[in-house]
Amino acid sequence: MIRLEKRPQPSQGWVIGGPILAVVLTMIAGGVMFAALGSDPLEAIRIIFWDPLFSERFASYSRPQLLVKAGPLILIAIGLSLGFRAGIWNIGAEGQYIVGAICGAGFGLAFYPSESPLIFPGMVLAGLLGGFLWSMIPALLKVYARTNEILVSLLLVYVAEAMLASAATGWLRNPEGSGFPGSRNLSRHPGTNNPELIDGTGMHWGVLAAFIAVIAAYVLMNRHILGYQIKLAGQAPRAARFGGVSPARLVLLCMGASGALAGAAGLFEVSGPAGQITIDFNVGYGFTAIIVAFLGRLNPIGILLAGMLMALTFIGGELAQLMLGLPAPSIQAFQGMLLFFLLALDVLANYRVKWGREAAA
Amino acid sequence: MTALLEIEGLTKAYPGVVANDDVSFAIQPGEVHALLGENGAGKSTLVKMIYGLVRPDRGTMHLRGAPYTPAEPRAARAAGVAMVFQHFSLFEALSVAENVALGMEDPPKPRDLAARIRAVSETYGLPLDPDRMVGDLSAGERQRVEIIRCLLQDPKLLIMDEPTSVLTPQEVEILFHTLRKLSAEGTAILYISHKLEEIRTLCDAATILRLGKKVGECTPREVTAAYMAELMVGKSLSQPARDAHEPGEVLLHVAGLSVTPASPFGTPLREVALEVRAGEVLGIGGVAGNGQDELLSALSGETLVAPGTITLKGEPVGALGPNARRALGLLCAPEERLGHAAAPDMSLTENAVLTARIRKGLDRSGFVDWGKARGFAEEIIARFDVRTPGPGVAARALSGGNLQKYVIGREILQAPTVLVVNQPTWGVDASAAAAIRQALLDLAQGGAAVIVISQDLDELLEISDRFCALNEGRLSAPRPARGLSMEEIGLMLGGAHDMHDMAGGAVA
Numbered sequence: 017m018i019r020l021e022k023r024p025q026p027s028q029g030w031v032i033g034g035p036i037l038a039v040v041l042t043m044i045a046g047g048v049m050f051a052a053l054g055s056d057p058l059e060a061i062r063i064i065f066w067d068p069l070f071s072e073r074f075a076s077y078s079r080p081q082l083l084v085k086a087g088p089l090i091l092i093a094i095g096l097s098l099g100f101r102a103g104i105w106n107i108g109a110e111g112q113y114i115v116g117a118i119c120g121a122g123f124g125l126a127f128y129p130s131e132s133p134l135i136f137p138g139m140v141l142a143g144l145l146g147g148f149l150w151s152m153i154p155a156l157l158k159v160y161a162r163t164n165e166i167l168v169s170l171l172l173v174y175v176a177e178a179m180l181a182s183a184a185t186g187w188l189r190n191p192e193g194s195g196f197p198g199s200r201n202l203s204r205h206p207g208t209n210n211p212e213l214i215d216g217t218g219m220h221w222g223v224l225a226a227f228i229a230v231i232a233a234y235v236l237m238n239r240h241i242l243g244y245q246i247k248l249a250g251q252a253p254r255a256a257r258f259g260g261v262s263p264a265r266l267v268l269l270c271m272g273a274s275g276a277l278a279g280a281a282g283l284f285e286v287s288g289p290a291g292q293i294t295i296d297f298n299v300g301y302g303f304t305a306i307i308v309a310f311l312g313r314l315n316p317i318g319i320l321l322a323g324m325l326m327a328l329t330f331i332g333g334e335l336a337q338l339m340l341g342l343p344a345p346s347i348q349a350f351q352g353m354l355l356f357f358l359l360a361l362d363v364l365a366n367y368r369v370k371w372g373r374e375a376a377a
Numbered sequence: 378m379t380a381l382l383e384i385e386g387l388t389k390a391y392p393g394v395v396a397n398d399d400v401s402f403a404i405q406p407g408e409v410h411a412l413l414g415e416n417g418a419g420k421s422t423l424v425k426m427i428y429g430l431v432r433p434d435r436g437t438m439h440l441r442g443a444p445y446t447p448a449e450p451r452a453a454r455a456a457g458v459a460m461v462f463q464h465f466s467l468f469e470a471l472s473v474a475e476n477v478a479l480g481m482e483d484p485p486k487p488r489d490l491a492a493r494i495r496a497v498s499e500t501y502g503l504p505l506d507p508d509r510m511v512g513d514l515s516a517g518e519r520q521r522v523e524i525i526r527c528l529l530q531d532p533k534l535l536i537m538d539e540p541t542s543v544l545t546p547q548e549v550e551i552l553f554h555t556l557r558k559l560s561a562e563g564t565a566i567l568y569i570s571h572k573l574e575e576i577r578t579l580c581d582a583a584t585i586l587r588l589g590k591k592v593g594e595c596t597p598r599e600v601t602a603a604y605m606a607e608l609m610v611g612k613s614l615s616q617p618a619r620d621a622h623e624p625g626e627v628l629l630h631v632a633g634l635s636v637t638p639a640s641p642f643g644t645p646l647r648e649v650a651l652e653v654r655a656g657e658v659l660g661i662g663g664v665a666g667n668g669q670d671e672l673l674s675a676l677s678g679e680t681l682v683a684p685g686t687i688t689l690k691g692e693p694v695g696a697l698g699p700n701a702r703r704a705l706g707l708l709c710a711p712e713e714r715l716g717h718a719a720a721p722d723m724s725l726t727e728n729a730v731l732t733a734r735i736r737k738g739l740d741r742s743g744f745v746d747w748g749k750a751r752g753f754a755e756e757i758i759a760r761f762d763v764r765t766p767g768p769g770v771a772a773r774a775l776s777g778g779n780l781q782k783y784v785i786g787r788e789i790l791q792a793p794t795v796l797v798v799n800q801p802t803w804g805v806d807a808s809a810a811a812a813i814r815q816a817l818l819d820l821a822q823g824g825a826a827v828i829v830i831s832q833d834l835d836e837l838l839e840i841s842d843r844f845c846a847l848n849e850g851r852l853s854a855p856r857p858a859r860g861l862s863m864e865e866i867g868l869m870l871g872g873a874h875d876m877h878d879m880a881g882g883a884v885a
Contacts, residue, residue, distance in 0.1 A: 239745060239747075241730075241734065241743050241744070241745055242743065244727070244730060247723070248720055248723070248731070251721070251722050251723065252716050252719075252720035252721060252722075252723075254713070254716055254717045255717055255719060257679050257699070258679055258699060258709075258711060258717055258731070258732070259732060260678075260698055260701075262698070
C-alpha cells in the first residue's frame with residue numbers, strides 16, 4: 017500500500033524540481049500519444065517547445081506572439097491568485113475581461129474621432145472600472161446575501177457574453193462597417209491604439225501592465241500586511257478573524273482587484289491585438305488564467321513563468337496542427353497532461369510517499 | 378493465576394523518536410491498572426498497539442495465555458479488548474442508538490438495541506437516553522455513549538484514554554462507580570491518565586512511563602502522589618509561587634453579555650457578568666462546550682456585541698474588533714493552538730505578526746518589518762524556553778507544549794492590561810504547564826488582570842484569586858478560590874448533567 021505522509025516543511029527540492037520533471041513527463045506521455053496518432057513524437061515536441069522561439073522560419077512571427085498571449089494570461093492570473101490565496105474563488109474573470117473590454121472600447125469610441133492623448137488612459141481606467149464593477153456583483157452578493165461567489169461569477173460570464181454580442185451587433189457596431197457586426201477598429205486609430213511598444217517583441221501596454229502587476233503582487237504578498245492577511249485567511253480562517261481580518265472586506269478587495277485586472281486585460285486586448293469588439297472577441301483567457309494561476313502555485317513569479325509556458329504551448333500547438341496535421345483535441349490533451357503532471361507532482365512538495373502496509377495511527 | 382494481558386518487551390519506533398522502548402507489564406483479570414505518564418511518554422502508542430491500531434516493531438503480547446497479535450481494531454474487539462478514546466467519534470446529528478449501531482459489526486434491530494442500551498445503562502449506573510441526539514448531549518454524556526458502545530461487546534479489557542478530562546467532579550464519581558462495578562465483575566480496565574489523585578482513588582496497580590520507557594510500577598494507594606509525579610516527570614516540580622497582594626482597580630467589566638452562537642451546536646451565552654481587577658487572576662471553570670469558546674470570542678472581539686456590555690478601564694469596547702481591543706490592552710489566547718491562536722503552516726515569525734503587529738509596531742505604514750517580527754519571535758522563544766530550531770519553523774512542527782508556550786508568551790510580552798486565556802495548559806506536559814502558570818501569575822503580579830478559562834480545576838484552584846463556573850452559557854457568581862472544596866466546585870459546575878432526566882426516563 018502507498019501512503020502519503022505530510023512533510024513538516026514543504027520540500028524545497030520538489031518545489032523547484034517538480035515542475036521541471038512534470039514538463040519532462042508531459043513530453044514522454046505526449047510523445048507516446050503523438051506516436052500513436054502517427055506523427056514523429058520528437059518532431060512534434062520540437063515544434064511545440066522549440067520552433068516557436070528558435071526556428072528561423074517561424075520565430076519572427078511566433079516569438080512576439082508569446083508575449084501577446086502571455087500578457088493577458090499573466091495579468092488576469094495575478095489578480096485571481098490574490099483571491100485564491102485567501103480562499104475566495106472568482107471563476108468569472110472571463111466575464112470581467114469582456115465587460116472591461118466593452119467599457120474601455122465604449123469610452124474610446126464615445127470620443128471618436130478625437131485623437132487626444134488623454135483618451136487611451138481614460139480607456140484604461142474605464143476598463144479597470146468595468147471589470148471591477150462586474151466583479152462587485154458576486155462580491156456584494158456573497159457578503160450581504162451569502163451566495164456562492166463561484167456560481168455567481170461563473171454565470172455572469174454568460175451574461176457578459178450576451179452583452180458582448182449585443183454590443184458587437186448593435187450599440188457599438190461600426191456605423192461605417194456596411195452592416196457587418198463588430199465595432200470600429202481601435203488599434204488602427206491613433207487615439208485609441210494600444211501599440212507595440214518595441215517593434216518585433218509583441219510588447220504592448222498590457223504586457224507592461226502584466227509585468228508591473230507581477231512585481232506589485234510580489235511586494236504585496238511578501239511585504240505588505242494585506243498580503244499577509246490574504247495568506248492567513250486562506251490557510252487558517254479562524255486565526256485570521258482572531259488576527260483582526262474582516263472576511264467581508266477581504267472578499268470585496270480580492271474580487272475587486274481580480275475583476276479590475278481582468279477588465280484591464282480585456283481593454284488592452286481590444287485596443288491592441290484584437291483591435292475591435294466582435295462577437296467572438298473573448299477566446300477564453302479568463303478561464304485559462306485560472307489554470308495559469310494554479311500552475312504558478314499562486315506565486316507571482318510562478319505565474320509569470322506559467323503564463324509564458326502556457327502561451328508557448330498555445331503557439332507551439334497551433335504550429336504543430338499546421339505543420340503535422342495533428343488534430344486540435346490532441347493539443348488540448350497535451351496541455352491537459354502538462355497540468356495533470358504539474359499538479360500530481362505538486363503533492364510531493366508537501367507530502368512524502370511511504371511504501372508499506374503499516375496502518376497509520 | 379495467569380494474567381489477562383501480558384506484555385513483554387514491546388518496542389515501537391517512529392522516524393526520529395522511539396515511542397516505546399522495551400515496555401513490559403501485566404494486567405490481571407478485574408484489575409484497574411493505571412498507565413501513567415506525561416504527554417509524549419508513549420502511553421498512546423502503547424494502547425494503540427494493544428488495540429491493534431499500530432503494529433509493534435518488537436515484543437510480544439499474550440491475552441489469557443495465548444499469543445495476541447491484533448492486526449486491526451476489529452480483531453482486538455473480537456478478542457475482548459475495547460477502547461474509549463479521548464476524542465469521541467460520534468455523529469452529532471444522529472441519536473445515541475444510531476451512533477452505537479454504527480460501531481457494531483452486526484447491529485440488532487433498532488428497538489432491541491434501544492432496549493439493550495437502556496439495560497446496560499441501568500446496570501452500570503450510566504444514565505443515558507438512547508433516543509436523544511448526540512449533538513444535544515454534554516461531553517460527559519457523550520462519553521457514556523462511547524462506554525456503552527464498548528460494554529455491549531462484553532469486553533474482558535476496557536481501555537480508557539484520559540476519561541475524566543471532560544467531566545465534572547460529580548460525573549467523575551459516576552464514572553468511577555461504573556468502573557468499580559465492572560472491575561468487580563472481572564473486567565480489567567487499563568486507565569490512562571496523568572491525574573495522580575484520581576489514580577490513587579481508583580487504581581489497583583500502576584505502570585509509569587517516561588520518554589517511552591517503563592520507569593516504575595507501584596500500588597497507587599500505598600504511595601504518595603508526589604512520589605508518582607517524580608517518577609513521571611523525572612524531577613520534582615515546583616509549585617507556582619505568588620505573594621499575597623491587594624487587588625487594584627477594576628480593569629475589565631462585563632455585564633449582560635448574551636450571545637447567540639453561529640453554529641447550531643454552539644452554546645449561547647446568557648447574561649454573563651464579571652469583573653476583574655488589576656493584579657488579580659479570575660478562574661472560570663467548566664466542562665468543555667459550556668460556552669468557553671463563545672466567551673473568549675466575545676472578549677477577543679471576534680464576536681461583536683453592544684458597546685457597553687464590555688468595558689476596559691471604563692471605556693466601552695464591545696463593538697470594537699480584535700485589533701482595536703489589542704491596541705487598548707485587551708489580549709486573548711484561544712484554546713485551539715493550531716488554526717486559531719496560530720496558523721499551522723506559517724512560521725513562528727509570521728505567527729508573531731498575527732497578534733503583536735499593533736502593540737509591538739511590527740509594520741510601518743502597512744509594510745511588515747520582518748526583521749523586527751523575527752526579533753520579537755526570537756525574544757518569545759528565548760524568554761519562554763520554546764524548544765525549536767528557530768523562528769523560521771512552521772507552527773505545526775512544534776509540540777503542543779512548546780507552541781502553547783509560544784502563544785502565551787506572545788501575548789504576555791505585549792504587556793497586556795487584561796489577558797484572557799482559554800485552556801492554557803490543555804495537552805501540555807507538566808513542566809511546560811508549570812512554566813505557563815507561573816508566567817500568568819507573574820503577569821498578574823505586575824498589575825495586569827488575568828482571566829483563566831480552564832477545565833483543569835486543580836489548575837484553577839492553584840492560580841486563581843476568585844473562581845466562578847461557566848455552565849450552559851451562564852456564569853456563576855465568583856467566590857474566593859482559597860478554601861473552595863471540590864464538592865462545592867462540582868455543584869457550581871452544575872453537578873452531574875441530566876441525572877434528573879434519567880430518573881424520569883427510567884420510570885417511563
